[in-house]
Amino acid sequence: MAAVDFEALRDDFPNLADGQPPLHYLDSAASTQKPACVIESIRHCYAHEYGPVHRGLYPLAENASENYEAARRTLARFINAGTTDQVVFTRSATEAINLVASGWAATHLQSGDEIWVSQMEHHSNFLPWQRVCNQRDARLRIIPVDDRGRLDLENAPELFGPRSRLIAISQMSNVLGTINPVREVVEHARRHDIPVLVDAAQSVGHMPVDVQELDCDFLVASAHKMCGPTGIGFLYGTSARLRETEPLLLGGGMVDEVGIDHSSWAEIPARFEAGSPNLAGAVGLATAVDYLSTIGLKAIEQRVRDLTDYAYQTLEAFDEVLLYGPETGNERGGILSFNIEGIHPHDVAQVAGEQGVAIRAGHHCCQPLMQRLGVSSTARASLNFYNNEQDISALADVINETVKLFGKR
Amino acid sequence: MTDQSIYRAVLLDHFHNPRNKGDLGDMQIVRRGSNPRCGDEIEIGINCENNTLESVRFRGRGCSICLASASLMTESARGLKLTQARDLIEKMQLWFGDQGGVGPPGMGLAALGSVRQHPARKKCVLLAWQALDEILDEIERHPEIVGA
């Protein structure tokens, strides 16, 4: 693996390169910055290659359809899907999870069945299951999280029990940075024929993700968290599971034949993509995938790990700082949640903002996890490969300043 | 911190040395204000005599803006007639509303103005004021509580 010059890659990101005063962007877990190639591909699509997808027989439209399907092929290769039609474009990871909850769970759950999620799930991977369980008289069960922010599988003895009908867990926690042993969970679940949905919103584009190696039934992610545009995400599903899934949205483009009393659906994946497709979004996503692949996902993962180590140790050195989640090392991605003793995280984030450091403060759409941690909110710094040492020093300055302003005197 | 900082000296002073903060055990009416989204949680208590807020106190936890605003509120509301207090709350809400064209309702509160350009924090400022507003509602409904 040739060494990648990550410092030079910062110039690919207009928002980081232009910044005057400099922007220390430590909020990539919310959404990543966009490289110029992605922005340009979207502009080019609208300016020169724009036409309706799967709806026209003239060259412009045919080309648009081809570009859309080429994006699907690129994405399928990226996550190593067995076949291209296992990749369904959605608006977001959120929509993809809702699709499985309404389209698969709602039609397969019996009264008394269980869906399992973990205590660290994003509301996106929690609420759709809560609702479908309530509707079907099923139970939502929770895999607990241990004191170091890891899945406590030992204390979920019925996870693979006879009533367990679906397991939905994140590959990387958007609060704790924990990387969950998804492969291990799937292996167990397989033996009991329990499907597993992987919320990979924080992992795809940040580490190598191979759906065949994971052997999961469903996997979801959003383009905007992997250097792509907003408004597009995807669902991967095995062919067998997708065949068992009903579409979430009905409308144009997803039907074979429409009658007054009955209609039949188009083939997969078109069946799940009602409405005019998001061509520019798909093109932008494919460009992001190419961009990340060129850098190399292993190199990206290592770079973020090095930055995370450094950030973890920097924060840990402050007596006032309480860090959540696994200790630095292999078990965590580039997400660091923390609190400063006696100081509200909003004040930390506000001081940070005034110093050009973008961090997030709040419950991060993970209220069940906040309850487990016994806090109402945390401050969160999240890293991507385009961050550097200066970003982390700037964060240390923020903590010093915050303690100076609000600490006990 | 720069001049644009929302953490003006006045706010920091009220955060570090809150006025009228502490036990609400002997207050006639206590109302809670909370913002579960960020974990701000405060209680406001009052004693009222002859339609005048004789004392206004608070306790709770939250961000510096929320606590400083509560402290400032207790200072500016104490000694006001109920109608004046209502008027002050209304002016605060207008000042922090979307309308524009309304200035701070008094020099002592001007320091909160720096928060106006941060929409996400407005709720933190108004929490204490809303709780006081609810107390005034309660007095209107049940004047006997304050011996009127």
Ligand SMILES: Cc1ncc(COP(=O)(O)O)c(C=O)c1O
């Ligand atoms: C772990 C996780 N799952 C799901 C989502 C939802 O992603 P989106 O809002 O793009 O649908 C997020 C976004 O914050 C996330 O971090």
